Amino acid sequence: MFRAGERDSEVLAQQALSGFCEAYWPPLYSFLRHRGHSSADAQDLVQGFFARLIEQNTLSYADRRKGRLRTFLLGSLENFLYNEYDRARALKRGGGRQVLSIEEHLPEAEAAMLATVHLSDAGCYDLVWASNIVSRAWKNLQNEFEAEGKAEWLEELRPFVAGGSAKPPSQEEAAIRLGVPIATLRTWLSRLRQRFRESLRAEVSITVSDSADIDGELRHLYQILMA
């Protein structure tokens, strides 16, 4: 399933796994909260669910015939709930095996759940999945730029690509502030957009079992967020 997992390197597989869990933890958690589970229950259930996925190696056969991984996982979670509704059992299953640290995701997932009260449970799952992926793609790009020593530069260009409530400066102003010709600024923006596209693609690729699904998932993601 994890594309990296097919390679020999365990490190890569581990990275792929944690990327995968990070991408799916918030939507699964929000889904459960949306369904009415308490926060503590939902946390245990997701951890237990992940533990079972890993234990049973379920993901290795989450292949194309089962449809998109995103929908497959939701279905699996529902099965899991059906079978493991008892929290104690879920706890036992997930016991001692923290798949990922949830502290940093919890507040956002909670907030996301509250922001999607108007949606169905599955709609909430989709929306949290989508917004989590886009946020992560942007965050990764930020980290990359930081690593390249271009954090301030990115900060200048951010409003032009990432929007936000503050009114962006005109491109002319920004070009003057950066001290570059406007044409250069535009080229930079164009490259920044391109790199974000790559970053988003990479992020989506973590969440699919078959790379042929990437484009479809990107479209779906777009539709979810634009709805």
Place this chain on the structure above:
Amino acid sequence: MDDIRVGLGTAKAQSETAETCATCGRPLTQRGPNGECLRCLVSLTFLGDGKQPEPPTARGRLTPGPLRYAHFEVETGADGFPVELGAGAMAVTYRARDTVLNSLVALKAIDRKVAQNPGARTRFLREARAAANIRHPNVARVTYYGEQDGECFYAMELVEGETLEARVRRDGPMPLAVALDVIEQAARALAAAEACGVVHRDIKPSNVMLESDSSGALRVKLIDYGVAKVMGPQTQSDAEQTHAGFIGTPAFASPEQFAGAGQLPVDTRSDIYSLGVTFWYLLTGRTPFVGRTMEEIRARQTRNLPLEQLKGLHLPGKVIALLKSMLATDPNNRPQAARELLLAVHSCYDRFNPEARGRRRRAILVNVALMLAIVITACGMWLYQRFRPFTPEERSIAVLPFENLSSDKENAYFAEGIQDEILTRLAKIGDLKVISRTSTQHYETAPKNLREIAKQLGVAHILEGSVQKSADTVRVNVQLIKAANDSHLWSDTFDRKLTDILSVESDVAKTIADQLHAKLTGQEQEVIAAKATDNPEAYDAYLRGLAYTLKTGFTPANSLGAQKYLKQAVQLDSNFALGWALLSYVDASGYLTQSLQPTETLREEARQAANTALRLQPKLGEAVFAKGFYHYACLRDYDTAVDYLEQAHHLLPNNSRIPLSLAYVERRRGNWEKSDAHFNEAEKLDPLNVNLLSQHARSYICLRRFPEALAKLEQILNIAPDDIDTIVLKARIAQAEGDLPRAAALLGPLRLGADYANALETQVYQAILESRPAAVIAQLKQILAKPDQALGYYNGELRFWLGWAQEVSGDHDGARENWGQARTELESFLKEQPENVVLMGDLALTNMALGDNTAATTLADRAIAMISVEKDALTGPRPLDILTRIAARMGDADRAIPTLEKLLSIPYEAPLAANPPLTPALLRLDPMFERLRKDPRFQKLVAAPAPE
């Protein structure tokens, strides 16, 4: 643990729903961690840069039109703007043409601000001279320096390849052997520069290009020599110290570069340091020292190297030692000169061991022998190819969209038309494989990845071109490219008066045929040389009409546009056989698909146009095709149609429309397997034709072979990701399988107007199946408040659907009112189109809804008398489908159920919203069958397993 944590992240967003994004104007309900608008971000994925809402007029000094620097002309892209290769803080690099030598160069124009600094120009010239002296295969040479209107610029060898940065970003870190090869070549470049006394000062992955030489080996080229120093801070006034004022790029800069001007000498050792960082980057995909600011990076440089990043790469000790020495903080601890660096790099290679060296020498001898063999073979091949025809695989070509270089973008139709005419002529040569236009139109003009495109289309050659039309002169440029090695076989520019343009198309087609060693029969030669009309105005109108026919899908707008201009063309030149033929085809397909109102007048026009074309030029493939298509589309005279179509197939062997039409005819005849084979043949000639794939998918849907249909639909979505009709077809399959949630998920995001007829009806049908019609009622009311008269009887059909939705919602009065109005509208159309079976079906259902069972049954019977399953396997069963609905609604199970049994056993295209044929799942869900639900025979039908 607290169950609810409020006031964080997105929850905050919700409490402030009134807030909108200042950039896209949408509500800021989807936010990233720092308030980013996720909708803005995700839009980037689907918006090309060209679609950014930036008014082109604001592009500063980049005004449209050719930008000239001395005798260099900057190339312009499709949008009319200069093609930029790169842009930095103080310079922009363009792709330009040396108009004297007619070769391409990279032209770097330095920003005026820099150039205007006192002394800067002198320094710049001095540096450019020094850089021009570096003659080395690993350095992109500076070939020209000039000044113009206060700007300095210079021309540099154009390197066709990618930067190291792009390569690593795409493929990830490089294997050690490749990285060492790159560093070795770069070190040679440094050595050459050192000999000329030049320091680069900005060595980094984006300034090192990779290209493949003729043998396919990797060749490294350092670009931008002598630029950094000139543009460095010492040349700027204090006020000009900008964010980017620092010379070089912080992550790749040496400690002495950070130290500031004059404090420490910046010499080759500084470049060696930067090359060390580059080496690190190649191996790990990251730089050793990162930081948010220059100060942070600088501080980290003095600490120990983060060798743990190299862990897991299993680098030999010598390589680590080399990295350490290149990245030494003190320049005195690094290799002191490029030659020394080169020695150190060599020591990392096993092949430079004394023993390996011997092996290498022997290998060189073998290589020389091999090279000789290759040269001899190549010469032989060349001679062979000169005098022997190409293999059939090589005699294949795709004509990519021509670039419209006219200042008036309205002239796009002209470029499209010329391209299509050249393509059509080529397609007439039986000895050539020519890919249809519908499959090539997805590609951009002059794309970079020719080899890949050729592979996708299955051809060996690509024709690119551009067309510039101004007043009555036309310039056509064409380039025939061999895809395997990207080499130009032939290129030419034709400057002609508009009146002579037709001869260009013939000349181009003829030359290509020669170049590809295609054998032409006498007749083919004649056809290719033929001039369709002598009247340039008629030809212009023809091209405009043609452009409409080339758009995807038969929408009323496309059909009407094509019809208008083609009529104009044949009025201007009544002997214009090609014009008549195309007009007939447009009319007949409009008649069949009802994108034009299918009146008798229209059918008569199609007949006359085909006959006129054939009378004027009996051997014109298009005329023969038009005649055949008319017999199919307007008369359902399948046997005659097949006769003509098969004749046309010989005359136009590469025209995918013909096997496609044969597929249609065989489908109507009920020969589904034969039809499938014709579809496959058409797909070979036209692999990316969305319409063709879509029709093929429809066949599978009719056959209830849903998995195969879905596979075809996925193929379409790979070409046209947001194609609404395709998404709707997927939804219809979901409906037919009884999977309403899946259908809802597909249909939900679509916002459709009346012009997406079938798609809209599918949405309405979905709402009816789900019994929640409120939203569609509002939508239909809104559309029908201002009906588009061009849509003809379709408005009446929509009104029938509105009534149905209202009835499901319990609003019986509203339903009756709309059905009444629908009946009046449909009846008046039926008077004009007495043979329109679809219209009859609509009216029958409307009468049924109004309770007039006699009228409903009469109409259904009339339709059954007009077409039958035997006459038309595709839509022939439709009246039966209508009839069974009427009987079901009347509660007449004895009549309804046998018909249902028959319908469930045959393939067909259903009448309602062109839905899939009835399936057990649809029978379960569709409220029209409500009154049969209790009948055990019906229950048995419904219980049948869903089709596989």
